[in-house]
Amino acid sequence: AVVSTQSTGIVVLLSVSFVVADSLNTTKSPSYDQEERALEVLYALTSGKSWSNRWTFSHGNTTIDHCNFTQITCDGQFGNIIAINLTQNNLIGQLPLEIGYFSHLQNLTLSNNTLVGYLPLHSICNLTSLIYLDLSHNYFTNISSLSRCNLTNLQHFDISYNKFGFITTNIFDVIRNSTQLRYLDLSYYPSTVLPDFIGDFTQLESLTLFYMGLSGTIPASLNKLTRLKRLYLSANSLTGTINLSGLTSLQVLYLNLNFLNGSIDSLYSLTQLQGLDLARNQFSGTISESINNLQKLTLLDLSQNPFIGVLPNFHLPQLQALCLYENQLTGPLPFS
DSSP states (O other): HHHHHHHHHHHHHHHHHHHHHHHHHOOTTTTTHHHHHHHHHHHHHHTTOOOSSOOOOTTTTBOOOGGSTTTEEETTTTEEEEEEEOTTSSEEEEOOGGGGGGGTTEEEEEEEEEEEEEEEEHTTTTOOTEEEEEESSSEEEHHHOOOOOOOOOOOOOOSSOOOOOSOOOOOHTTTTOTTTTTTETTOOOSSSSGGGGGGOOOSSSSEEOSSSSEEEEEGGGGGOOOOEEEEEEESSSEOOOOOTTTTHHHHHEEOOSEEEEOOOOGGGGOOOEEEEEEOEEEEBBBBGGGGGGGGTOEEEOOOOBBBBOOOOOOOOOOOOOEEESSSEESSSOOOO
């Protein structure tokens, strides 16, 4: 009887331990059910049955944990969704307001789909843990009206290559507090001027602003971006002279297809440059021998500018492409 009692006690003790352990493994965040519903809305409004990689949700007596979806990443303890990556997954339709319900989300990647219409940026601005946001290569045509977003942890922001039309929301004002940004691409988002506070984004390593309709001059504050490696300002209506001598880390500079003028002498100190495209502007004067300071250049395009004088004696050992057509330069080409 004594043995039997001890055995029973051990069994009971093990049973209790099992229940406690199982309970710990299935502990869910208070937001788990809300996030599940938000995923269901996202799936329904973006033609989920046509997705390349589809989801199956819980139904009836069948329980399916959305943390097991291949495009979803949850934290290990409570099942909070921290990443949604649905790039190139054939999403078709509108992005729902419920996209702002994922309060722990750090990565939202919805690029290369067919998301249309209204971009609920004010809802996305609720995702204060967000570090990485990529909505590029979609078909958004409008954006929610707001003055400021408080995504202070954001490091990557890309809404390029959409179909935005006439927009009253100033996207630079919206992201003004996101001073930890390292990558920013706003290409094809209509805007007016490059603001002076662009110099506050001192962590930027890549800045791409193609085809935005930017006018006016390039602000001097841009020189504060000493970490910047890639600067693309092509195909705007920028005017005035340039002085970018403070961008000492710059490796790629594209200023082509603007109305910039004056000398390019300030660029000769950017010794890390590998690609330099100044084509189709109004730069003038001579091309100095100091261009040979740019020993890492592989691409140099100075075409369609009113440069004058004799070509310098080029000593650029890495150069692979040189474009000089439609200038007023004379002298022999550096190589055949």
